Amino acid sequence: xxxDVAQRPAVSAPLATDATDTPYRKASAVTQGFLQIDRLSxxxxxxxxxxxxxxxxxxxxxxxxxIGHSGCGKTxxxxxxxxxxxATSGTVIMDGREVAGPSLDRGVVFQSHxxxxxxxxxxxxxxxxxxxxxxxxxxxxxxHVEKFVALVGLSPAIDKKPSQxxxxxxxxxxxxxxxxxxxxxxxxxxxFGALDALTRGTIQDELMAIVRQTxxxxxxxxxxxxxxxxxxxxxxxxxxxxxxxEGYRPGGIAEVVVNPLPRERTRTSLHHLDGYYALRxxxxxxxxxRAKAH
Amino acid sequence: xxxxxxxxxxxxxxxxxxxxxLLGIWYIATASSGAGNSTAGMTAEQIEYAKMMGKDPGAxxxxxxxxxxxxxxxTVWGHVSxxxxxxxxxxxxxxxxxxxxxxxxxxxxxxxxxxxIPLGFVIGMSPLLRRxxxxxxxxxxxxxxxxxxxxxxxxxxxxxxxxxxxxxxxSVWPMLVNTAFGVASVKRDWLNVSATLExxxxxxxxxxxxxxxxxxxxxxxxxxxGIAWLVIVAAEMLVGGTGIGYFVxxxxxxxxxTNVIFAILVIGVVGMLLDLAFGQLQKVVxxxx
Numbered sequence: 001x002x003x004d005v006a007q008r009p010a011v012s013a014p015l016a017t018d019a020t021d022t023p024y025r026k027a028s029a030v031t032q033g034f035l036q037i038d039r040l041s042x043x044x045x046x047x048x049x050x051x052x053x054x055x056x057x058x059x060x061x062x063x064x065x066x067i068g069h070s071g072c073g074k075t076x077x078x079x080x081x082x083x084x085x086x087a088t089s090g091t092v093i094m095d096g097r098e099v100a101g102p103s104l105d106r107g108v109v110f111q112s113h114x115x116x117x118x119x120x121x122x123x124x125x126x127x128x129x130x131x132x133x134x135x136x137x138x139x140x141x142x143x144h145v146e147k148f149v150a151l152v153g154l155s156p157a158i159d160k161k162p163s164q165x166x167x168x169x170x171x172x173x174x175x176x177x178x179x180x181x182x183x184x185x186x187x188x189x190x191x192f193g194a195l196d197a198l199t200r201g202t203i204q205d206e207l208m209a210i211v212r213q214t215x216x217x218x219x220x221x222x223x224x225x226x227x228x229x230x231x232x233x234x235x236x237x238x239x240x241x242x243x244x245x246e247g248y249r250p251g252g253i254a255e256v257v258v259n260p261l262p263r264e265r266t267r268t269s270l271h272h273l274d275g276y277y278a279l280r281x282x283x284x285x286x287x288x289x290r291a292k293a294h
Numbered sequence: 295x296x297x298x299x300x301x302x303x304x305x306x307x308x309x310x311x312x313x314x315x316l317l318g319i320w321y322i323a324t325a326s327s328g329a330g331n332s333t334a335g336m337t338a339e340q341i342e343y344a345k346m347m348g349k350d351p352g353a354x355x356x357x358x359x360x361x362x363x364x365x366x367x368x369t370v371w372g373h374v375s376x377x378x379x380x381x382x383x384x385x386x387x388x389x390x391x392x393x394x395x396x397x398x399x400x401x402x403x404x405x406x407x408x409x410x411i412p413l414g415f416v417i418g419m420s421p422l423l424r425r426x427x428x429x430x431x432x433x434x435x436x437x438x439x440x441x442x443x444x445x446x447x448x449x450x451x452x453x454x455x456x457x458x459x460x461x462x463x464x465s466v467w468p469m470l471v472n473t474a475f476g477v478a479s480v481k482r483d484w485l486n487v488s489a490t491l492e493x494x495x496x497x498x499x500x501x502x503x504x505x506x507x508x509x510x511x512x513x514x515x516x517x518x519x520g521i522a523w524l525v526i527v528a529a530e531m532l533v534g535g536t537g538i539g540y541f542v543x544x545x546x547x548x549x550x551x552t553n554v555i556f557a558i559l560v561i562g563v564v565g566m567l568l569d570l571a572f573g574q575l576q577k578v579v580x581x582x583x
Contacts, residue, residue, distance in 0.1 A: 084486050102489040114483035118505045118581040127501065131491035163582035181491065 033057025034217055035081070035185060040090030041250070042076050049088060050076065050241055052250040058185070063211060063218045065228040067283065068238030069291050072251045074221045075189055081219060082108050082187050095184060104132050107178035109188045113170040115162040115177075121149060122158045125177050132181040148180040149173075151210060168199035175207060185217040193223065201267055204230060225283050230270055234258050237283065242292040254290060257283065317363065324362040361552045369552035384544060386536070388560060394536040396564070398454070398529075399522050402461025406518060410466045411511065414473025415499070418507070424474060431470065439464035439525045443532055453533035460529045465518040472514025476507030508579035516572040523565045538564075 034057075041052035051073040058064050066074050079085035081092055083102040092099040094106070115124050125145045130136070136144075149158050152172040162170050171191055178186055191207075192200040208231055211218055222228050228235045234256055241251040260275050270276060336344070361369075377389035417423050439460045446456035480503050488498045530539025538561060545553035 082486075082490055084489060102486075102492065104490075104492050106490065108486070108490045110483055110486065112483055114481075114487050116484055116487075116502065116505070117583045118508075118579075128491050131488075131493050131497075161582070 034060040034095060035219070036093040037081070038091045038093070040077065040080065040087045040092065042073060042080070043088045048241065048248050049250040051238070051252050054090070054252050056236060056253060056256065058217055058219060060217055061215045062233050063220070063231055064234045064236060065220050065222050065232035066236040066238055067222055067225065067228050067287070068251075069240055069287065072238045072240040072291070074238060078187050078189050078219065078221055082106055104181055105184045107181055107183035107186045109171075109174050109178045109186065109191045111190045111193050113162070113174040115170055115173055117162050120159050120161055121154060121165070121173050124162070124173060125149060125180050128177045128181050144180065148176045151179065152176045152206060166199075168195050168203055171195060172203060172206070175203075175210075179210060179214065179216070185219065188218065188220040190221045190223065192227065200227075205267055207231070225280055225287070226270070228283070229259065229261065229276065229279055230265065230267055232259055233263070235283065237286050237291070239291045255286065321363045324360055359551070361555070366552050366555060369556055373556055383535070388541070388556075391536060391538045391541045392560065392564065395526050395530060395538040398458050398537065399461055399526050402458045403465045403519060403522050405458075405462045406465035406469060407515065410469035410514075411473050414470045414511075415477050415503070417470070418474040418477025419503075424478065431467065435467040435471070440528055440532065443529065453535060457526070457529045457533050457537075461522045461526060464525045465522045468517040468521065469511070469514040472517070473507065473511045476510025477503055479510075480506040505579070505581075509576065509581070512572065512576045512579055516569065516576060519568050519572055520565070523561075523568055527561060
């Protein structure tokens with residue numbers, strides 16, 4: 001909807017043919033991919049969009065990581081997918097329907113865990129569960145909450161306030177909350193960014209186990225190359241916008257890397273797998289030489 | 295004994311010592327004024343001259359007029375032992391006077407809550423309204439509440455209701471400003487969470503924004519209550535009739551300083567208790583991030 005409004009005044013002769021193409025694209029959305037992002041762009045300063053022409057698709061059950069330097073617009077893309085932000089142009093279609101605002105269909109795990117500090121772990125998750133199923137009885141809500149708290153191994157701390165938990169435990173609650181509403185897909189904004197390396201490793205394992213078990217579709221932002229290789233089926237490499245001799249070039253997805261490693265990989269044996277170093281070097285090379293950080 | 299307890303004990307002990315020292319100073323100051331000054335050593339002409347100059351050397355022998363500790367003690371005991379009596383408009387027990395003052399404060403403050411908290415909520419949520427209301431709040435806030443009194447008396451025509459109005463108008467601003475500020479500065483993350491959970495506006499207001507802003511709102515209420523208790527004394531001095539402020543003024547007219555001092559102490563203690571109560575409420579809604 002917003003994209004229509006944004007595009008309409010800008011419709012010029014070449015774009016008009018694109019507009020007529022759109023119904024066809026929408027119709028084929030289900031077969032093409034569960035989540036379709038089409039020519040997304042965001043400009044805070046009109047002539048210089050942060051990113052432009054970002055298109056990619058996610059299949060059901062797929063785990064996709066996006067990696068890039070600060071300021072390339074990763075979080076903006078995620079917020080647009082979540083419906084918390086709007087793009088300047090382009091469309092996002094999930095499950096055949098355009099994303100036009102926040103929805104219970106897309107669970108979000110925020111970098112800063114975003115738990116309500118005046119509620120206990122149980123109440124925080126129950127708040128989400130009651131929002132998803134307002135008609136549920138208290139016993140039903142309780143059982144559901146307990147199930148998801150157990151999933152992240154926090155049953156002993158269920159009646160504690162977030163301030164009594166460690167950073168890793170808080171992020172586990174955030175993950176449990178996002179899973180508890182059983183969304184069609186999960187959006188994770190650098191969920192482990194603020195955690196120490198050891199805790200990060202454990203929670204990565206837990207997240208991977210839950211995702212494999214629930215067949216969840218996941219889109220995740222990360223800065224950590226190993227994390228991306230461990231978790232993702234595909235890795236989107238994003239470049240920053242930069243000035244070239246030919247003029248300003250907006251940021252965008254420079255490359256999509258399909259993870260060749262077997263899906264049953266584990267964190268402890270990851271670096272022994274064939275192809276791991278080649279993949280890692282490729283991504284690090286991209287970040288160092290091609291992504292153009294500022 | 296834990297260090298914290300030990301510190302409390304020592305602080306308490308010191309408080310008692312300071313209190314005793316103050317009583318001691320009072321005792322010495324009032325006792326010495328009685329001695330010395332007398333007509334002894336003055337000729338009749340000198341006494342006559344002193345009287346012509348408006349001084350009464352005989353009277354000064356009775357003391358400075360400032361009550362002694364013993365007189366003060368008797369007054370305090372008189373009030374405390376019989377707080378509830380009503381011998382007509384100018385002679386009511388201290389508890390009755392206090393009840394009148396507290397009643398006015400409660401009414402004015404309660405009305406202010408009913409206006410300031412919902413209005414502050416709306417102002418805090420809407421940047422447009424915040425800017426639109428800002429000039430009014432900035433102009434009205436610094437006005438001394440008593441400056442409203444003539445206007446209130448003229449329009450309302452009832453002194454008691456005017457007093458309540460003055461309490462209302464002075465309580466409204468801190469609550470309004472704090473509520474708006476608290477609501478406006480609710481963390482973006484919590485609002486994003488409720489947005490992604492498709493929480494309806496009413497549920498969001500009561501379950502997310504209200505608890506998030508509650509500590510700030512309560513700070514505003516605490517400030518308002520403090521101001522209301524300051525203002526009620528002045529307001530009752532003006533409108534008269536009943537209340538602790540009127541009591542102070544009436545006893546000043548009676549030149550009964552012991553009663554005035556007693557009233558001052560009572561005002562202080564009640565103000566402290568009100569503040570303590572709000573402090574406790576604040577503790578209940580405060581959260582640790």
